[in-house]
Amino acid sequence: MIGPMDQKTDVFEARRREFAAFLRSRRERLAPSDVGLPEGIRRRTPGLRREELAMLAGVGTTWYTWLEQARNIRPSPQVLNALADALRLDDAERRHLFTLNNRQAVQAMSTTPEHVDEPLQRVLANLTHQPAYVLGRRWDVLAWNRATDVLFGGYDTLERDERNIMHRLFVDPAHRRLLVDWESVARVSLAMFRADSARYAGDPDFERLIALLMQASDEFRSWWQRHEVISPLSGIKRIDHPVMGRMSFEHTGLALTNRPEMKLIVYTPLDDDDTNSKLAKLLDLDPA
Numbered sequence: 581m582i583g584p585m586d587q588k589t590d591v592f593e594a595r596r597r598e599f600a601a602f603l604r605s606r607r608e609r610l611a612p613s614d615v616g617l618p619e620g621i622r623r624r625t626p627g628l629r630r631e632e633l634a635m636l637a638g639v640g641t642t643w644y645t646w647l648e649q650a651r652n653i654r655p656s657p658q659v660l661n662a663l664a665d666a667l668r669l670d671d672a673e674r675r676h677l678f679t680l681n682n683r684q685a686v687q688a689m690s691t692t693p694e695h696v697d698e699p700l701q702r703v704l705a706n707l708t709h710q711p712a713y714v715l716g717r718r719w720d721v722l723a724w725n726r727a728t729d730v731l732f733g734g735y736d737t738l739e740r741d742e743r744n745i746m747h748r749l750f751v752d753p754a755h756r757r758l759l760v761d762w763e764s765v766a767r768v769s770l771a772m773f774r775a776d777s778a779r780y781a782g783d784p785d786f787e788r789l790i791a792l793l794m795q796a797s798d799e800f801r802s803w804w805q806r807h808e809v810i811s812p813l814s815g816i817k818r819i820d821h822p823v824m825g826r827m828s829f830e831h832t833g834l835a836l837t838n839r840p841e842m843k844l845i846v847y848t849p850l851d852d853d854d855t856n857s858k859l860a861k862l863l864d865l866d867p868a
Contacts, residue, residue, distance in 0.1 A: 593650070595682070596650040598680055599680040600647060600650040602676065602680065603648050603667070606667040606669065606673070607648075607667065608627030608628075609627055610628045610667065610668065611627070612632070614668065615628070615632075630644055633666055633667070636665075636666035637659070639659060655681060657678070657683050661674075694716045694841070696723040697839075700844070704723055704724065708725075709727060709863070710727060710848055711725065711727040711829070711847040711859075712725050712847065714836075714842055714845075716841065718780075718786060720740060720743055720745075721735055721744070721745065730862045730863055730865075731819065731847070741789065741792065746769070746793055747792075747793065749770075750766065750793055750796065750797035750799060751793065757820065758819050758821065759817070759818075759819065760819065761817075766803075768815075770800065770804065770808070771809050772809075772812055774804070775809040775810060775811065778809075790804070814831060814832045816828060816830055817829050821858070821862070823862065824859075824862055825853075827853050827858050827859065828849075829848060829849055830847070830848045831845060831847050
């Protein structure tokens with residue numbers, strides 16, 4: 581009879597074998613010229629030699645050989661990063677390397693301009709009766725659908741900072757009046773934002789936004805200093821709309837696998853407060 585410990589051992593052994601095979605396959609696809617090494621004499625096997633890869637990664641040849649032999653060794657995150665750099669791995673391959681070692685790769689801080697691709701724009705447009713928008717790494721609303729516009733007000737009239745979720749929550753009085761449970765929503769959102777922003781600590785754009793919010797909102801300044809963090813949550817958001825009155829939505833955040841710094845936020849109307857029919861009337865009232 582196989583017990584839990586035996587099953588756990590089998591999993592670790594399987595991962596070590598997969599890790600060893602992955603290392604070997606990526607080493608063999610590299611030519612010496614790819615990493616600035618001379619070709620030298622004719623090679624019996626394709627790719628780099630083990631000693632060459634070990635030299636590039638800054639580890640011992642014998643120790644690296646043990647990794648390719650699936651020995652019971654657990655490399656540190658620093659060593660895994662060095663191996664990934666030496667093997668010229670892309671982001672997906674680097675994550676795979678860490679996953680096989682039960683480690684979590686630290687994502688590099690992205691500073692490139694954010695862009696919402698056309699397929700995602702089409703997803704937004706087709707969510708005709710669900711307000712939805714795409715959040716960027718700083719929680720700026722990058723793209724939105726018509727249902728979002730009629731529910732929360734015209735995002736296209738707002739500047740970038742004004743279009744930021746935290747700015748709307750803490751600085752925009754009209755948006756604040758929309759939220760029936762403003763304080764609980766604001767506290768939870770701030771704790772999620774703080775957790776999200778940790779890997780961008782020191783980023784000038786984040787620092788500028790936080791300084792602006794600290795100056796503009798007493799609540800933000802007080803709660804930010806408590807250093808509360810929570811994982812992303814779904815939940816119910818109740819809206820007190822100036823035209824339609826009380827409306828209730830379930831909001832969900834969806835991670836985008838091809839853009840890990842972005843999220844798709846979707847508001848699903850609930851039966852409570854006759855929200856479906858009220859949203860339909862709002863959409864009819866608003867000229868597209």
